[in-house]
Amino acid sequence: MMTPPDFDQKFCDQLEELFKWRRDVRRFKTDALPKGILNTLLETATLAPSVGNSQPWRFVKVLDQARRKAVRDNFEACNQDALKDYDGEKAETYASLKLSGLDRAPAHIAVFCDTKTKVGLGLGQKTMPETLKYSVVSSIQTLWLSARAKGIGLGWVSIIEPDTIKKILDIDQENWDLVAYLCIGYPEEEHDVPELVRNGWQDRLPLQEMVIER
Amino acid sequence: MMTPPDFDQKFCDQLEELFKWRRDVRRFKTDALPKGILNTLLETATLAPSVGNSQPWRFVKVLDQARRKAVRDNFEACNQDALKDYDGEKAETYASLKLSGLDRAPAHIAVFCDTKTKVGLGLGQKTMPETLKYSVVSSIQTLWLSARAKGIGLGWVSIIEPDTIKKILDIDQENWDLVAYLCIGYPEEEHDVPELVRNGWQDRLPLQEMVIER
Numbered sequence: 522m523m524t525p526p527d528f529d530q531k532f533c534d535q536l537e538e539l540f541k542w543r544r545d546v547r548r549f550k551t552d553a554l555p556k557g558i559l560n561t562l563l564e565t566a567t568l569a570p571s572v573g574n575s576q577p578w579r580f581v582k583v584l585d586q587a588r589r590k591a592v593r594d595n596f597e598a599c600n601q602d603a604l605k606d607y608d609g610e611k612a613e614t615y616a617s618l619k620l621s622g623l624d625r626a627p628a629h630i631a632v633f634c635d636t637k638t639k640v641g642l643g644l645g646q647k648t649m650p651e652t653l654k655y656s657v658v659s660s661i662q663t664l665w666l667s668a669r670a671k672g673i674g675l676g677w678v679s680i681i682e683p684d685t686i687k688k689i690l691d692i693d694q695e696n697w698d699l700v701a702y703l704c705i706g707y708p709e710e711e712h713d714v715p716e717l718v719r720n721g722w723q724d725r726l727p728l729q730e731m732v733i734e735r
Numbered sequence: 736m737m738t739p740p741d742f743d744q745k746f747c748d749q750l751e752e753l754f755k756w757r758r759d760v761r762r763f764k765t766d767a768l769p770k771g772i773l774n775t776l777l778e779t780a781t782l783a784p785s786v787g788n789s790q791p792w793r794f795v796k797v798l799d800q801a802r803r804k805a806v807r808d809n810f811e812a813c814n815q816d817a818l819k820d821y822d823g824e825k826a827e828t829y830a831s832l833k834l835s836g837l838d839r840a841p842a843h844i845a846v847f848c849d850t851k852t853k854v855g856l857g858l859g860q861k862t863m864p865e866t867l868k869y870s871v872v873s874s875i876q877t878l879w880l881s882a883r884a885k886g887i888g889l890g891w892v893s894i895i896e897p898d899t900i901k902k903i904l905d906i907d908q909e910n911w912d913l914v915a916y917l918c919i920g921y922p923e924e925e926h927d928v929p930e931l932v933r934n935g936w937q938d939r940l941p942l943q944e945m946v947i948e949r
Contacts, residue, residue: 525925526752528884536750536884538740540782540877564942568754569876572893574929574937582948603861611856620859631949641937642825645834647817649893651868655914658872662783663754666880670742670750679786679863690949700869711739715788723788723855728778734796735845735904 539670541713546674547619549626549706554673559628559705562673566664571656573644577636578660579697581690583629591689592681592702593623599680614722622676626704631686632661637696657700664703674708677701753884755927760888761833763840763920768887773842773919776887780878785870787858791850792874793911795904797843805903806895806916807837813894828936836890840918845900846875851910871914878917888922891915 528536563580571577583589600620607615623629634657636650646652665675683699717723742750777794785791797803814834821829837843848871850864860866879889897913931937 523927525756525927526749528749528753528886532746532749533881533884535740535742535746536753536881537779537782539742539750540779540881542739543782543784545784560942560946563946565751565754567939567942567945568751568757570757570759570879570891574931574939576940576945578945580946582946584948588949599862603858606857606861615858640940641931643820644817644829644931644936645893647820647894648813648896652893654865655868655872658869659876662873662876665784667747667750667754670747672742677784679859679866680861682862692949713737713739717788717855717858722858725781725788726790726854728774728781731781731790731792732774732777732794732796734798735802735906 539666542711543666543669544674544712544715546676546708547622547716548709549622549674549704550709551625551627552707553627554706558673562664562668565667566660569656569660569663571641572646572652573641575638575641575653575656577634577638577653578657579633579635581631581633581692583631583690588689589629592629592686595681595685595689596621596623596678599682603680614720618720618722620680621678622704622706623678626676626706628705630703630705631690631699632657632701632703633692633697634700635694635696636698654698654700661701661703668705672707674706676704678704753880756925757880757883758888758926758929760890760922761836761930762923763836763888763918764923765839765841766921767841768920772887776878776882779881780874783870783874783877785855786860786866787855789852789855789867789870791848791852791867792871793847793849795845795847795906797845797904802903803843806900809895809899809903810835810837810892813896817894828934832934832936834894835892836918836920837892840890840920842919844917844919845904845913846871846915846917847906847911848914849910850912868912868914875915875917882919886921888920890918892918
């Protein structure tokens with residue numbers, strides 16, 4: 522066993538700043554990322570917890586421009602459809618929001634969960650099989666924080682149809698479910714306040730509304 | 736807008752160490768946590784990303800000893816049932832694994848998702864409603880990392896029946912789904928290798944088995 526690292530107060534304060542300045546980025550510079558950085562980030566992502574050490578995360582680097590365009594088209598169609606759910610001022614605000622960075626981010630990664638992986642032998646999943654997908658989400662949050670610390674932004678696109686994206690990407694593994702589609706690149710701007718707060722869509726709520734005792 | 740912080744190489748290296756030394760803890764000291772630290776950790780958890788800024792995380796501090804015992808009993812029953820899925824050497828290994836810290840951890844938090852929250856007005860959830868629960872998972876991973884940096888361990892218990900736990904905790908909000916049951920306290924030991932790897936249950940896999948290109 523190695524000696525555990527000492528995470529001092531300075532580190533803890535910086536970590537809190539990292540959480541505060543991690544943003545869902547939709548406005549990217551088109552600058553390329555340094556060679557190899559995506560694999561470094563993915564290695565870090567696999568340090569996330571996974572149920573029974575099942576490591577169910579599957580990462581698809583989307584390089585092909587035709588596939589990227591098809592993903593963008595699916596987003597545009599879903600976004601137009603979602604707009605119909607809002608009226609008046611909210612519809613105007615929704616229409617004005619920029620909700621994805623699919624047009625400019627240099628790197629696209631689709632993240633899947635292998636929902637039938639034998640790795641980990643099913644430990645911990647019997648009563649809560651959804652923990653497999655939760656493990657994949659933990660890997661994304663890990664990647665997100667590591668990227669932000671390096672000055673790299675990430676945007677999570679969810680206004681897409683998972684089955685369509687799976688077809689676009691020609692994923693024939695039946696048990697792979699799409700968890701997220703990620704845009705990665707250098708952000709145009711840095712903020713410590715979410716874009717949806719800045720745009721008047723939804724404020725942050727106080728903690729006491731989310732905590733009860735039993 | 737504030738000036739973005741500069742996350743230097745030293746911080747990035749320490750962050751990577753944090754990811755490596757974050758563990759799913761099952762062996763806790765019974766020492767109490769400092770007063771107020773749970774709320775500090777929960778405040779940090781709410782810095783996590785959430786779909787449409789929906790902030791669907793709901794935290795239940797489980798203080799009552801009778802409720803805690805009922806949760807432990809449910810875990811024991813589920814764990815005995817899961818043991819039947821394994822034969823021979825794997826059954827022996829499973830039986831020898833310590834899979835929860837419910838007996839000693841000073842703090843228990845049940846984390847729910849409000850699956851019908853109006854906060855965020857549904858933005859980003861239409862085609863992937865599961866992103867609400869994924870937001871809750873991101874808050875847990877955020878809490879986990881913040882706790883570990885402060886020397887506090889977290890164990891995620893999933894070998895439980897969500898509906899039973901909801902009843903035990905007398906949660907009558909119909910739309911709240913259990914995402915995780917967390918044990919929090921000071922760990923007996925620190926490791927940079929998962930307990931399931933150390934115990935021969937499941938090794939880590941190389942990254943190249945989890946990445947493809949399209």
